Amino acid sequence: MKTKKVYIYHSFERFWHWLQAILIIFLAFTGFEIHGNYRFFGFEEAVRYHSIAAYMFLILIVFAIFWHFATGEWKQYIPTQNNMKAQVRYYLSGIFHHAPHPTRKTVLSKLNPMQRLTYFGLKILIIPLSVLSGLAYIFYRYPQSYQIKYLNIESLKVIAVIHTIAAFLLIAFLIVHLYLITTGETLTSNLKAMITGYEELEVDEEEDMVEPKEQIS
């Protein structure tokens, strides 16, 4: 098995990943303070920081969506059933027998089927639920204060429950994510890749002939 050092995560992707991580963690921390689970910043400050981080997150998402489409990276997240059973079997048993990864990571296909499904679910379902319910939280009073009856949201309860479900799911995701990044070639190879951008990847002999043309700076 021959490996080559490949530049797999370019600058913007890493910037996006880490800033999003910091923002989501900070949003969760301030969010659960607002929810009432503990007191740290103080309620008023927690709300203010949560709002600021939320707006930053929204701006980041806009840039990220543009990047996904402009670079074609969106294709990486299309879910597939191809190799799904093999991938599940790997995590449930194969990994304990030092079996090889059933899917090969390349620049054009960075995610295994389970990852594709998980991140797709985050992008299409959980994050939009959280963002939209968060926006409803910020702005729900305006329809009522301007007497627009048909846009009036009677109670915050539904918005709050949706926002909280998304929050719990994101935290569960975060825990699993932080654990599963240790399942690379070495415990830290995935982390290093997301910091430096470079990863030692298996190369297919034939593919090696042709350098990937996408040089995204």
Add this chain to the structure above:
Amino acid sequence: MRKIIGALGIMALILVVVVGTLTTRIIKPTKIDQLKEQYSQKHEPSVDHSLFPQLNREFNSAKDVTAECITCHNKRHTEVMNSNHWNWEREEYIEGRGIVSIGKKNAMNNFCIGTQGNEKSCAKCHVGYSMDSKGFSFTDPNNIDCLVCHDNTETYAKASNAGGDAVPTLDLNNIATHVGQPKRTNCGVCHFYGGGGDNVKHGDLSSDMFYPDQDIDVHMAVENMDMQCITCHKTENHVISGKMYSLSSMNHNRVFCSDCHTETPHESQILNEHTLKVACQTCHIPAYAKGKSTKMAWDWSTAGKLKDGKPYHEEDSLGNHTYLSIKGSFVWDNNVIPEYQWFNGKAVHYLEGDVIADTTKPVVMNELLGSYADQDSKIIPVKVHRAIQPFDPVNRILIQPKLYSDNQGEGAFWKDFDWQTAAEEGMKDAGLPFSGEVAFTKTEMNWPVNHMVAPANESVSCAECHAREDGRLAELNDFYLPGRDYSHILENIGFATIFLTLIGIAIHAAFRIISK
């Protein structure tokens, strides 16, 4: 390429910082500064009454002064005689009932209960003279007491148990020549002593308000704008704005903080959004009865106990009466945290003769209408006064007892200490049926808190309401409040999920370590 971008970025950053710090913005005076300027200007009267020969003479009685006032102010008496300060009643529309005439004349409360039969004592706070239980001429302008509101010497006083007559030893010449717009003292001699004592009734109107400091009330503080009652309770032709919902029922002619401060006075947008559902008073009056204590509970059923055949009293450590033979037992408190209710400006009242539907529950004398779903409702702070007072268990109506009389033997409770006769006479005066049986029942009365506004930096903090346990709004739970409310099921499932996730990865990691 990267170096160029980096350099441009740093230059842009420097540019922003420089432009931001060195340029100055034209700063308009804030709304609060404008208000302070406007209300610091003292009212200059346009007339000096001491220069009038008609007033520079001896007056035999206060009624003579009134007659003299009318010779110049020859239409004002009509205005006064149209007001509810004079008539002790006013037409009000009560939801579910229609138009009724309600006022001190016929209303019942859970303090001294009712005026009928007791006028000679109660009229100490009537803007007139010579009122007693036999009647009163509401059409005689000479019975108007101009001086109680318009004396500016702070020496005028009305006598006790005299039907509203003035104290006989006043220097009426001095008082008549120094009249003017009412000051806090004028309103306060009645309104701070409602219920029969200092701060008994309202909780937010006490003798501390005659010359308050900033800690008592920011608007009326002498060192601040020294605002008078009429500064907010603007009055035209003796029609005074502002309602007390013990007697009022309708959402009109009210005084609002937003009349001066607008609905969005805060720098913070988040705070401005609260004003849609939360009244200004809720955050800006964190406690009432900040100086003198106020009465929180009154138990009439213990009244009537005598020592050696004579009435007696007991006091607490602050000098407040805890027991009076004439009135019963009381509970006082100060620095009271209000209760909170939804309110849309309308109230319904217990009117005399109303049958009590459920005698096991307290009778709410004045229910404040409102709810979260009602767009006109806001959360307001309320003093709830709780009492145990006499009622007729056969007819199931509250009893309006005769309390005051000049002499014994006329059935007045304050002289004879007999509930039987007091009820008989009182109900007769009120024109209500009486079965002959007296029992006691619980009542509640709602007094919205509007005064004793605290300085801005002492207003209620966010976490006092947005708290899971023991928040100020813990009892007001007909709506979802973030920080207080949450779905218990979701909470349990959510944290269970996280816990199971942690267990899951721990097991997985353990197996990986073992298999290494």
